[in-house]
Amino acid sequence: MSNSCDFSSLGLPEALLSAVTSMGFTSPTPIQAQSIPFMLEGNDILGEAQTGTGKTAAFGLPALAGIDPRQRASQMLVLAPTRELAIQVATALEEFAVNIKGLRVTTLYGGQPYAPQLRDLERGSQVVVATPGRLMDHIRRGSLKLDSIQCCVLDEADEMLNMGFLEDIEWILEHLPEQTQMALFSATMPNQIRRIAERFLKDPKHVKIAADKAQKSNIVQKAWKVSGLNKTTALERLAETLDYDAMIVFVRTRNDTMELANHLNTLGFKAAALNGDMSQQQREHTVAQLHKGKISILIATDVVARGLDVPRITHVLNYDLPMDSESYVHRIGRTGRAGRSGTAILFARPRELRQLRFYERQTAGTIEMMDLPSAEELGKHRTAKLSVELAECVAGTNLEEMQKVISTMVEEQELTVEQLAAALLFQRQRNKPLAPQADPAPRFERDRGERNDRGERGERRERGPRRANVEFDTFRLEVGREHGTQVKDIVGAIANELSLDSGLIGQIRLQDAHTLVQLPKDMPNETLVKLKKINIRNRPLEAERTSEVIPPRPRREGGRDGGGFRGNREGGREGGQRRDGGGYRGNREGGRSEGGRGGEGHRGQRRDSAPRGDRSSAPRGDRRPRRDENFGNQ
Template identity: 60%
Template sequence: MSEVETLDSGFAVLNLPENLQAAIDDLGFTQPTPIQLDSIPHLLEGRDLLGEAQTGTGKTAAFGLPALAHIDLNIRQPQLMVLAPTRELAIQVAEALESFGKRMRGLRIATVYGGQSYGPQLAELERGPQVIVATPGRLMDHIRRGRIKFDALKTLVLDEADEMLNMGFLEDVEWIMGHVPDNTQMALFSATMPPAIKKITDRFLKDPAHIKIAPEERKKANIRQRAWEVRGINKLTALERLAETVEYDAMIVFVRTRNDTVELAERLESQGFKASALNGDMNQQMRERTVNQLKEGKINILVATDVVARGLDVPRISHVLNFDLPDDHESYVHRIGRTGRAGRSGEAILFVRPRERYLLRHYMRATGGDIEQMELPSPAELGAHRQIKCREELTKLVDNPNLEPMREMLNQMAEQSETSVLDLAAALLYKYQQRRPLQPKPDPERPRREGRSFDRNDRNDRRGGRGARFERNGQRGDRNGGRGRQGRRNDIDWTTYRLAVGRDHGVQVKDIVGAIANEASIDSGNIGAIRLFDGHSTVQLPSGMPKETFNQLSRARVRNKPMGISADKGPRPRARHHENRADA
């Protein structure tokens, strides 16, 4: 069949069941994406599959449609299991599957993830769902307690598999896959193929079809990338200036820590912007409400961390602003992927400190695009922008019939005070602009460099010398153990906690990182130094941990043993080997 014939046939060429085809038509899908076109036939035949494609290419439909086609609605047991790295992605996948299966009468879908009370999840499981979308940690807990059985399981899908492994879930994933029936169809989807993916593929997938969507086959997202080098003014002032002058529909601002999301959102709100925070300290109901407010236009700026924003797909997001840069290019790709999806255009803006310039080279290689150097609007340009907005607001009121009493009152005031109407109008304008001056003060002197892009091979990227290769978050990691700053970031106040598991229990650093990230949604960038001892371990976490987060960690398990987190009261015995960092 020629490519023209395939495209003209749309989804009909895939021979999906009538109820699924009708749902696709209802959703307005007309043509399958390359990953869907190549994957669905193999999965419909029952073959295992390894799918390699970037985020935003339609992977959910690629595995969801054929898996739903295999569902027997008369059986009230799990027949499709989807593993996702984060609760946000799990919810998004579940919502997509619900939309695909809306004409499948009797279809029940349950979502299972950490950070939510067990009550609602138990209620969903008791209803006998045929589909479960889950994160690894909470799923393992339900399996151990006998609440989820795989007797009728037909298909197991690993979505965003590389991200799952990056978060330390390799052993959890292997444990789960080892508990499913041997005849279960396996599908693994990933943006990249690191060695750990190959290990899982070789062990669990049987003669899988390998579908790889090459870059030239993907529709490149139309995302403009621009970077401002931090100098002259601070990042908060720069953010406020851009939020005021850039034409955007909705914007996500990415920061490192949960506290940053709250502080930044509150600051923006105090300046009159419709902003809100999204972080792991919020319960799921609050997070869902915040996302809905973004979708409905009740808020225009969302300040978020990487983990909670992963998988977020809101059509009106036109801009992504990297207030703090991520340490790895994959996180950057996921961040800017929140805009420019499904053929839409978007813009990514980066705030880059001089010591972070080397990261830009990695970002450009990962995205295949250039990052332009940009300058902020000058105070004069900001003032001109405000004056135009002010004039537009005031001229809209001129024809208001309710202004006539105001005119009379103004004339009386002028006569009684022996002041001209013009002077009174100027005084009102002065009062109007006190919070946002129409003539802002000049910035500190700094050179302006226009019209330049950051070169992928810019020598400035290597200004840090050999040590720059080991820099994370602006600090040099302690790779030789025990000396220097121990790889700690200087923008976080750390508190050390003691864990009741250590080397004698077979625990490794990645196990601790995975348990903390899964149970408390703390990304690895916010996990400090981890030290392993014979009978216990210590870990540094940001100070001021909310009680709810601590309680979640108190219930966490590492290698099937209670984590047993408590405040570290030191001193400690000497570690057997060198200190490990969570992001090493």
């Protein structure tokens, strides 16, 4: 069906049609133009469309059309993966149903007390929007009956799969009446989602909306290669020079949201954090502040920003790259929604540039490389902005008293007006110089055209402790030394096949017949499925979570003749002299040592490998990653 029609031709009741018209919508989006007639006819729907295409109205309007507001029973159920998306869907449904007298919408999600939700259900809510966990609680309590549910919608089904709700969804759907109309909407269709559709949907109409190139062009995608400046400085510069209404900045860990938000606030930006450690009330308040314009920069993690729809968001900045291409699509979908334009920017270290190809393929778009404003351009921007501010002050303020003060100063101090103005300007620009220092030149490795990693490691130190936010799960891989496997094989296969930054791979311990490896605790289920299928040395990994613990490697203890210990930065400095033979000098990571002339001292590897003189005693793969190769949970 073409979307050249208008809403009046879709067969919607007058109450819904007038509400949609009053909201300013005239022409349906493709997903709406196809889904609404099918659902009004009573068909099940399998909808496949990217985020921001108008899916809420596509299922909400026809489902509301079948509700009888005179019955105080739940007739429509919508399942959403996150609290934020549930709230957003419920708000949209209330707006659609504004002209339907007596219709109530209740939202059920965790993080809020049960009492208000129980009261709403007792009063009789015809529409229930819920997250899976809290919905199951109400079903078990008996506070929500599903006997009268006429239409059930799974919204963002692929995201519910990624968040581990698959079994919960199946349990809920098993409790629905046989005649319930089903609508499943998802941006992608992995095999698990298709199996749910085959099991619970009856002869569904498959509505698939291909990526609209015109829609894609609404989001301009750009990338900056991290070099010269660290990412925090780059964020400051963009926050100051970009022409944005509101910006959402995606980071990897909860701690990073707080640190970056606090840092930007100290510089005068209106920033706030949004993460899973915040209470639901705090999160709702933060989003409300963003809507109202009291916050302009939101620093968020992936999960809490799912489904966030704030018209003010004109820019999305990927400070840390996401774990997979689908997460990237969800991230940049926070801007350019409903026909609006937007810009998505990502920061990519040199080793991460290959991931841009996956993002381009997933979005059917092009990512352009960009440069940051130079120090000179930043100075010009500040000068122009200050000039406008001063001109507005002159035009809108009575300055007679100030002019008298200046005249007095000129006479008493024997200064010119220009000198006083220059002095005031100098005082004003101290925190943000009008002539910033020139940018440092990127450092290059000798005889190579690649960026040196030192700047990146320095930038990481600037962002705080590395271990504090890390949560790993240990996985057992069915390959080991006897199969010819090396650590580099493990790292390369996981990083390439899963498009996973090698910095997100924790400790690795090779055994004879298997390997233990630490991977991020909150990896999506779909990623874990891919992990099982990876082959190394022609053997499938058959990866499974395990309770086995990767033990720390023992440290050498030295005495005066062969093992004097010089501690690392955190442990102080002590121990023998190099000339005594075995002085041990620990570096930051506790893994480097140096021996002297006459003993058994050795220079250790970064990953605690065997001594230089006895490398054969420890297998090559028996190494641990550097401490800064870790991952913080969201």
